[in-house]
Amino acid sequence: MPWDEGLINSLVYDRPDPAEGRVLSYGAAINEALTIALEQNPGVFVFGQGVDDPSAMFGTTRGLQQKFGPERVFDTPLSEEGMMGVATGAAMNGQRPVFMHNRPDFVLLAFNQLVTHAAKFHFMDNGQTSVPLVVWAAIGRGWGSGAQHSQAIQGMLMGVPGLKIVMPSTPHDAKGLLLSAILDDNPVCVFEHRWLMRKDGVVPEGAYRVPIGKGIVRRPGKDVTIAGASHAIELGMQAAKLLADDGIDAEVVDLRTIKPLDEAIVLESLKKTGRLVAVDTAWSIGGVCAELGCIAAEKGFASLKAPVRRVALPDVPTPAGYTLEQFFYPDAAKIATAARELILH
């Protein structure tokens, strides 16, 4: 839906260094990944509500139908559960569907097919079938998205065996992880964030893959580890700057993949810092932050010098109004505060 695009377009980010290479927006990088996948693999098709309309999913699907035809890039009825089943059935029979959703909230309508079918067939069929399916959705935030148009659901899904979940934080990863997801033989949820769509970054030309299941250190540091993914890393990097001003050297670990989660990179970082601030775009209870905190207590206990902290959403539905949103969402300052508390601990 177009109504928050004005807001998204108004967001300002640090400019990347063009010296490092070609600069593309996050949305354009996704468009490039889809184009490459459609070119290289005849089994790939892209569908979802409005993928062929003028707003073209923030531009991620712009021009694809013209280029690859309505058989491979097409609009769907408003039937999320049914279409998830259709995608699963097609994937089980030689296709590689990329099923795009405007928001993760709409994927909740299809949990029965995603969780109880797509994620389980390979196991139930004793390996005789696989489900190379990509479920793509862009997390909403702001401009009155409200309780029903802003839900981040990675925490709900990370406990589901058979699923993979990736959450890119840069244009480079948005392209490379999407290509990996499309070529993966398992159902992969790709959760993007609307606030990253207009973020520019250096993006290599042509096909390349960012491995699923491997995180990356975005900023090395020795005092405290800030770990998370997607837009939470954007905030984490800003927080690291704030902390640097107080002489606190934060390490920012971008998980890139939520499932399977790269425990090793988190534990390595904790060996150095001994302190963990887990950040996420979703609710803090029982999700990514809880998992990170538990891993620290389970496998990083010897490294821990201080309690772990979570900076994510409070146990409150998303409010629609602008002022309430400001209180509701985490920001760099909240992350920095949590990190300082750990240092003072």
Add this chain to the structure above:
Amino acid sequence: MPWDEGLINSLVYDRPDPAEGRVLSYGAAINEALTIALEQNPGVFVFGQGVDDPSAMFGTTRGLQQKFGPERVFDTPLSEEGMMGVATGAAMNGQRPVFMHNRPDFVLLAFNQLVTHAAKFHFMDNGQTSVPLVVWAAIGRGWGSGAQHSQAIQGMLMGVPGLKIVMPSTPHDAKGLLLSAILDDNPVCVFEHRWLMRKDGVVPEGAYRVPIGKGIVRRPGKDVTIAGASHAIELGMQAAKLLADDGIDAEVVDLRTIKPLDEAIVLESLKKTGRLVAVDTAWSIGGVCAELGCIAAEKGFASLKAPVRRVALPDVPTPAGYTLEQFFYPDAAKIATAARELILH
């Protein structure tokens, strides 16, 4: 469905001490709670697939339709999402629906209504409406339940603001928590476990309520804390016995409620023991165990003498076959082993 009732009926439990009072089965205790609620509150109605059929949901709904009529106790179409919406709409307008599901797997079809509607209306409506709804389901296990008929979903839902989740482990609590759930003005998920249905226990006559959000220490101990709910507590108590034989004194904390979770009772216990084994009937990643482990690292860090451990389901879908089930499910021995490791740590 009747097919695993044979198995359920064959399970053997310690007999309760009748001297302490009237003994009832877990299933009969639920039947009594439903009867009391229907008698005391004209707004209460009980519906779900087969609630009026001869197998009567493990007997939990036996006789209710005869007693209260088909307007208040009735069967439904196979339309989980639609019926969840119907229940929500009725709850918003003066009724107190108890929507019963044979298995939590079927609740996944209704996540959109449960998570994005029932749980959020009170907040979205600025308190003008409330949704006094009970969603009841009995977790399946064994006799080929398999990947699609055995899912425990408390971990997926515990991060959803506006929901409450209770998981009784005894007939006494099954009755008292269900009565609390029905009288609560919020949507409450009551997740029972099929393997507890024939467990006997002392159940007081008449109406009483077990408070939502308060855990209970089932067995005091000083060496290690075993925390969880529902059937995991049954295993936890067995494990405590095994540990006692090795002179290890385990404290068993029955959370009773998963959301809101009684952090205080867990932290209190950790002050004594310094060691946590988190147990659950669901998958170990990103769910109840992860939350417990994170709370320990976040708020109980000072008490922790050893890493936390999780004993729950591996990151694998439930296999259907008997032999594979034995490898898949946690048991008392696995819990005891985890506890011993912590003592030796």
Add this chain to the structure above:
Amino acid sequence: MIRYQYEGEGVAGFAPLASNYPAAAQLAMFESMLRIRRIEEEIERRYYQDYMKTPIHLVIGQEAAAVGACAAMRTSDLMYSSHRTHGVYLAKGGDLRAMLCEMHCRVNGCAGSRGGSMHLIDKRVGMAGTSAIVGGAVPIATGAALAAQMQGRDDVVVVFLGDATTEEGVASESLNFAALKQLPVVFFCENNFYSVQSPLFTRQPVRDLCRWASAYGMPAERVDGMNVLAVHAASAAAIARARAGGGPAFIEAPLYRFRAHGGAGDDSKTGYRAEAERDAWAPYDPITMFGQHLTEVSVLDDAQVEAMEAKIGAEIADAFEFALSSPNPVEADLYKYVYA
């Protein structure tokens, strides 16, 4: 090229029905439509200022559906709707100030700034609930009807849904249950032929929506969605039947959205639908047509219109001023009403 045509009788469609309506009633419906139109236009005009930090889904062109249906309802009858809330909220008698406060994210908004424009409610007048999830309100309205039936109230529930909403499985589930239990609910489908920018033909085979609904054994009728009297007549009949215990009904009202799916202005120029299509519908504007009819039969004259415009204009100005001068929420408000 024009995909979806107006197939009603135009102005001629009013005469056969008019005799059943006292002049006052007709004028009230005309004024109600005019009021909604002017409010929408003012929202649209101001939207660019970004003071209303909320999505908007304008009903310009769809006023006859909201007004015709709501005029057939009692205050105690309940209205549920989707994201496209403005029309039914106002037609059902929702408070304008509270609506604009909500759209300006003020604490005294009709939902305390938690709902936004997709979640306008006013329980005092039976504007009972909405969902921003397509299809979300349909089973909830059905449940509200079940509650009315259980409580022996003779209130009827009406739920507004769009053409695309009929593609959501939950709509079929709701019709089945409503017919099974003979619930007092009317499913009112505003068929504007589009879902955001997706035309009907990309989402459904060529089919008759009324046939789909009647397959569940409930009466289903298509009415001219640009003709407020036709909408009222069909709604009144369905509501009366439901109130008398005759069970649910389905109404399909073909009509046209003259603006973009969301936001201000029209977006036809982007090409998902032809501007020619929009222009072909323009002559059948529900307000212009009804005004023309009322003038022809001299129930309405320019002076009356001017008086209405003046009254409406003043109300709108006041309401915006009220909203803009209303307080924002404070942090403590965020934590309210998570649990009852």
Add this chain to the structure above:
Amino acid sequence: MIRYQYEGEGVAGFAPLASNYPAAAQLAMFESMLRIRRIEEEIERRYYQDYMKTPIHLVIGQEAAAVGACAAMRTSDLMYSSHRTHGVYLAKGGDLRAMLCEMHCRVNGCAGSRGGSMHLIDKRVGMAGTSAIVGGAVPIATGAALAAQMQGRDDVVVVFLGDATTEEGVASESLNFAALKQLPVVFFCENNFYSVQSPLFTRQPVRDLCRWASAYGMPAERVDGMNVLAVHAASAAAIARARAGGGPAFIEAPLYRFRAHGGAGDDSKTGYRAEAERDAWAPYDPITMFGQHLTEVSVLDDAQVEAMEAKIGAEIADAFEFALSSPNPVEADLYKYVYA
């Protein structure tokens, strides 16, 4: 009291169709039904021993649907089904030994002991997939048909669903999409009037399931589900049309489940349906009726039946022995195939 009656023509229903079928084809269908019946009876007889630690959903009484539909399919055509898998698995050519190994939780079961009886598959013969979730297989089969269409294969997909499955919204969503894209899929509804122990009237208003399907603009036909030739004729027509690009179709086959929903034996005595109802259907047993017809027209004689029984009996004895002597999975097997 009898709620649901047999409304077919009984044995008389075969004559008008028989001329289209060579004797060999008719005998093959008869033997296939007989084989399924005997296998089900043996499973039922042994179920009490608890060696088969799996749910069972017997198709005794429903053999004509599975056999008639599968006989109209090519091996490369795909069959999908719900929990009630035994009939279609066997009729499509599924391996009996692998089926019984699966039901005995052996590592060489058709799903490696991961699927159980509700998840029987045999990909070599087009028994493509099943779901234990009611309605789960319907959109998946639709997606399989989309894949066939995209790949330019002229294979057709058939999905078996029960009467209650039509209540799941996803069934409506699947019909809509299949009709929209003119997919080569046949929705075959086995209407046995019950969902577990819930009769149709507690779940749906009195309605015509074919009207529901045809509301999506696809051909829909009701056939006698106890008459294997009628089922075959309707299936063959729908499959041929779909194969030729004519799009999806819906078939409703009223029939009767002579045993409990799940488990061994009948449970009518518990009262959810009348034993008199079951007894009223007994004379229309699909195998008895077809056997009677074939004997009357002297295509079949006792000697042939004896030969068939002997062959089937031997096969069944061998398969059970094979299953019982097959190895169990080991712990390492649990961790296989979580990810591809």
